[in-house]
Amino acid sequence: MSDRTSNRIFDIVNISFVTLFVVFCLAPFLHTIAISFSSNRAITSGEVRLFPKEFNWDAYVKVFSDHSMLYSLGYTALLTIATTVLCMLFTVAAAYPLTKKKMKGRKLFMYVIIITMFFSGGIIPEYLLIRDLHLLNSVWALILPGLVSPFNLIILISFFNGIPESLEESAEIDGSSHLHTLLKIILPLSLPVMATLSLFYAVGRWNGFQDSLMYINDPQLYPLQLKLFQMVQNNMVSELTQMEGANRAPLTPESLKAATVIFATVPILLVYPWLQKYFVSGAMLGAVKG
Numbered sequence: 001m002s003d004r005t006s007n008r009i010f011d012i013v014n015i016s017f018v019t020l021f022v023v024f025c026l027a028p029f030l031h032t033i034a035i036s037f038s039s040n041r042a043i044t045s046g047e048v049r050l051f052p053k054e055f056n057w058d059a060y061v062k063v064f065s066d067h068s069m070l071y072s073l074g075y076t077a078l079l080t081i082a083t084t085v086l087c088m089l090f091t092v093a094a095a096y097p098l099t100k101k102k103m104k105g106r107k108l109f110m111y112v113i114i115i116t117m118f119f120s121g122g123i124i125p126e127y128l129l130i131r132d133l134h135l136l137n138s139v140w141a142l143i144l145p146g147l148v149s150p151f152n153l154i155i156l157i158s159f160f161n162g163i164p165e166s167l168e169e170s171a172e173i174d175g176s177s178h179l180h181t182l183l184k185i186i187l188p189l190s191l192p193v194m195a196t197l198s199l200f201y202a203v204g205r206w207n208g209f210q211d212s213l214m215y216i217n218d219p220q221l222y223p224l225q226l227k228l229f230q231m232v233q234n235n236m237v238s239e240l241t242q243m244e245g246a247n248r249a250p251l252t253p254e255s256l257k258a259a260t261v262i263f264a265t266v267p268i269l270l271v272y273p274w275l276q277k278y279f280v281s282g283a284m285l286g287a288v289k290g
Helices: 003-036 040-044 058-065 067-095 106-118 123-132 150-162 165-173 178-189 191-207 210-215 224-234 253-269 272-288
Strands: none
Touching (some): 040 253, 058 067, 067 150, 106 150, 123 210, 150 191, 165 178, 191 224, 191 253, 224 253
């Protein structure tokens, strides 16, 4: 068998495997979209699969007419942006000094960081700590505990270590301070990994609900995922299912749940195309440099 034939067979097998994998990943998402756009009769009779049946968008009309959902969407977006900015600020501030071999206690700090990846105090001690710091029912309870991810920190340290030291030495000779070197030389060269870690932090905050479930009691501070969690778990759709007009059948809870899931998922999905060119290279560079 020639090399050309072998390569062609490999390409066919590879493309087939990737296509099958993509189908398995997209199937649940497409099924949820189909339910959100299907009629009550089609949903209750189990006819909906990957495509809508008896197309309608009543579920989305109800979701977008619910002011609490729109408020939660805006609040979650602001919370995600603030969390991402603060997390990246502290991650960079921690990673850059740890790349300096002259720093005293550098190895000790690295050991402490690595240990936190495998061991933690647990949910109850963490709750008691948040309570004693008077952070319960505060937006800071959703930001401060995850301010620096050890995994993301190690990735950034690995990337910084891959930048030639000659660049920093040249900047030092020219009288540049560490802060100026970081802002003008290191960070511009680190855009791929910075975008990648920003996406990690943003997705983690957007999808997080366990911390808000434990620490937040004020409905005004509920993130979007917590509202979705409550809807799915407690079937809290009585107000949304009240349709105007006696001739219109009420929506099924499944259609509203599906529409809310899409409502909560699409915004973060729209962020990825803007960071895609940085994400691919950043994930690879951060993994192999060091």
